[in-house]
Amino acid sequence: MSSWKMRKSKNVLVNSESIIGQGEDVKSEPVFGINGRLHCHRIVVAVLIALVCTCYSSAQTRLTVSAAASLTNALAETEAAYKRAQANIEFSNNIGSSGTLAAQIDQGAPVDIFISAASKPMDDLAASGLIVTGTRRNLLRNTLVLIAPLDSKLKDFQGLTDRSIRMIALGDPESVPAGQYGKQTLLSFHLWEQLSAKFVLGKDARQVLTYVETGNADAGLVYATDAQASGKVRVVATAPESAHDLIVYPVAVVKGSRNEEASRKFVEFLPSPIAQAIFVKHGFTIAAP
Numbered sequence: 001m002s003s004w005k006m007r008k009s010k011n012v013l014v015n016s017e018s019i020i021g022q023g024e025d026v027k028s029e030p031v032f033g034i035n036g037r038l039h040c041h042r043i044v045v046a047v048l049i050a051l052v053c054t055c056y057s058s059a060q061t062r063l064t065v066s067a068a069a070s071l072t073n074a075l076a077e078t079e080a081a082y083k084r085a086q087a088n089i090e091f092s093n094n095i096g097s098s099g100t101l102a103a104q105i106d107q108g109a110p111v112d113i114f115i116s117a118a119s120k121p122m123d124d125l126a127a128s129g130l131i132v133t134g135t136r137r138n139l140l141r142n143t144l145v146l147i148a149p150l151d152s153k154l155k156d157f158q159g160l161t162d163r164s165i166r167m168i169a170l171g172d173p174e175s176v177p178a179g180q181y182g183k184q185t186l187l188s189f190h191l192w193e194q195l196s197a198k199f200v201l202g203k204d205a206r207q208v209l210t211y212v213e214t215g216n217a218d219a220g221l222v223y224a225t226d227a228q229a230s231g232k233v234r235v236v237a238t239a240p241e242s243a244h245d246l247i248v249y250p251v252a253v254v255k256g257s258r259n260e261e262a263s264r265k266f267v268e269f270l271p272s273p274i275a276q277a278i279f280v281k282h283g284f285t286i287a288a289p
Contacts, residue, residue, distance in 0.1 A: 059088055060088055060089075060090055061088055061089055061090070061259050061262045062089075062090040062091070062092055062259075063089060063090070063091050063092070063112045063113060063259055063262060063263055063266060064091075064092045064093075064094060064110060064111050064112045064113070065079075065091055065092070065093050065094065065111075065112065065113045065114075065115065066093075066094040066095075066096070066101040066104065066105065066109070066111045066113070066114050066115070066254075067093060067094070067095055067101075067113075067114075067115040068095075068096075068097070068098045068101070068115060068116060068117035068177070068204075068205075068249065069095050069096060069097065069117075069204035069205050069206040069207075070117055070142065070178070070204075070205045070206070070222075070223045070225055070226055071095075071115060071117075071249070072093075072095055072206065073229055073282055074225070074278060074279050074281075074282035074284065075093065075115070076093070077278050077282075078270070078275050078278045078279070079091045079093075081274055081275065081278060082266060082269055082275075086265075089262060089266070094109075094111065095204075096203070096204055097171065097172070097175045097176040097177070097203060097204040097205075098116040098117045098118055098121040098175075098176070098177050099121055099174070099175030099176065099177070100175050100203075100204075101114065101116070101121070102114070102116065102121035102122070102124055102125055103175075105125060105130060105254055106124070106125065106128060106130065110258070111254045111257070112253065112254060112257040112258070112259050112260075112262075112263040113251065113252070113253055113254065113257075113263050113266065113267060114131075114251070114252055114254055115139065115249060115250075115251045116177070116249060116250055116251075117142070117177040117178065117205075117223075117247070117249055118177035118180065118181075118245075118247070118248070119245075119246075119248060119250055120177075121177075122136065122250040122252060125252075125254075126252075129255060130254060130255045130256075131252045131253070131254065131255060132252065132253040132254070132255050132257070132260065132264075135252045135253040135263075135264060135267055136250055136251070136252035137250065137251060137252075137267075137271070137289070138248050138249070138250050138287040138288070138289070139249045139250065139251045139270055139271065139279075139286075139287055140248070140249040140279055140284040140285065140286065140287055141246075141247060141248055141249070141284065141285040141286070141287050142223045142224060142225055142247045142249070142283075142284055142285070143223065143224040143238055143239070143241075143247065144178065144181045144182065144185060144221060144222075144223060144224070144238070144239040144244060144247065145221070145222060145223070145224045145227050145235045145236075145237065145238050145239065146160075146219060146220075146221055146235070146236040146237045146238075146239070147209070147212055147219065147220050147221075147222055147227050147233040147234065147235055147236060148212065148218065148219045148220075148233065148234060148236050149212060149213075149215060149218070149232070149233060149234075150232065150233065150234055152218065152219070152234070152236070154218070154219055154236050155236065155237075156236065156237050157185075157186075157189050157191065157237055157239075158189070158191075159236075160191060160195055160198075160219060161191065161194060161195065164218070165198065165218045165219055166198060166218055167198055167199075167200050167211075167216065167217040167218050167219075168195060168198045168199055168200070168217060168218065168219050168220065168221075169199075169200050169201075169202055169207075169208040169209075169211035169212055169216075169217035169219070169220035169221070170182045170183070170199050170200070170201055170202070170208060170220065170221050171201065171202050171203075171204060171205055171207075171208050171221075172201040172202065172203065175203075176202070176203070176204055176205065177247075178204075178205040178208065178221065178222060178223055179201065179202075179208075179221075180244075180245075181221075181239070181244040181245065181247060182221035182239075182244075184243060184244035184245060185221070185239040185243040185244050186221075188242075188243040188244070189243070200216070200217055205222050205223055205226050206226060208220045208221065208222050208226075209222050209226045209227070209229075209230055209233070212232075212233050213230055213232040213233055219236070220233075221239075223247070223283075224238070224283050225282055225283035225284055228282070228283040229282070229283075248287055249284075249287065251267055251270060252267070253267055271286075271289075
C-alpha cells in the first residue's frame with residue numbers, strides 16, 4: 001500500500017514509494033504546474049475584465065433620438081459636445097422625415113427624444129398624450145431654398161416652367177415638412193398645378209438634395225441648411241417666409257421614455273450657448289423661446 005505524505009516546503013502530496021523506487025530525490029511541482037498556474041492567471045484576468053466591462057456597460061445610458069433629416073450633421077456634433085461633459089451618455093439617432101418619425105412614435109417605437117422640422121407632427125403627438133408635459137420647446141428656425149446643380153442656368157422660381165427643367169425634386173408633402181413648405185410656396189407663386197408633372201418626391205429633405213447633387217433632378221426645394229452642407233449645388237432663390245408656414249423645429253421628451261431624467265437634461269442642453277453655436281454654424285437660426 002502506498003504511503004503518502006505532505007512535503008511542507010512545496011505544499012503538495014508526494015508518493016514516497018515512487019521516490020525510493022527511483023533511487024533519487026525528485027523535485028516536484030505544484031499539482032497545477034507552470035502551465036496550470038498561467039492558465040489560472042488568464043482566467044482571473046478574463047473574469048476581472050468581464051466585471052469591469054459589465055460595470056461600465058451598466059453605467060452607460062443610451063438615448064434614442066428621432067430627428068428630422070435636416071438635423072443630421074448638426075445633431076451629431078451637438079451630441080459629441082454633450083458627451084465630452086457627460087461621458088456616460090450614448091446616443092442612437094433615428095433620422096428621417098418628421099411625419100414618418102412621429103408615426104413610428106405613435107405606433108410605440110421606443111424613443112426618448114423627438115426633434116421635428118415642423119409643429120404639426122409634434123402637435124399630433126401632444127394631442128395623443130405622447131409628449132412629456134413641460135419638455136416641449138421651439139428650438140430652431142430654418143429657411144426654404146430653391147437649389148440647382150452648379151452648372152445650371154436656372155435663375156428663379158418662374159424659371160422652373162422652362163422646358164430645360166424636366167425634373168423637380170420635392171419632399172413628399174404627405175410626410176415631409178420641407179415638401180409641405182415647398183408645396184405652399186409653389187401654390188403661392190401659382191406654379192403648383194403647372195409643374196406637377198415634373199415632380200419627383202423624396203422621403204426626406206436629404207434625399208431631395210441627393211437627387212439634385214447626382215443630376216437626377218434639375219432643381220429641388222430643400223432647407224438652407226441642407227444646401228449649405230453640400231458643395232455640389234447652388235442656391236437659386238430663397239422662398240419668402242410669407243409664402244409658407246413658419247419653419248420651426250420643436251423638441252420634446254417622449255412619454256414612456258425609459259431614460260426620462262437623462263432625456264430632460266439633454267433637451268435642456270440644446271438651447272445652451274455651446275449647442276446654439278453649433279446649430280448656427282450649420283446654418284440654423286435660434287427660435288424665440
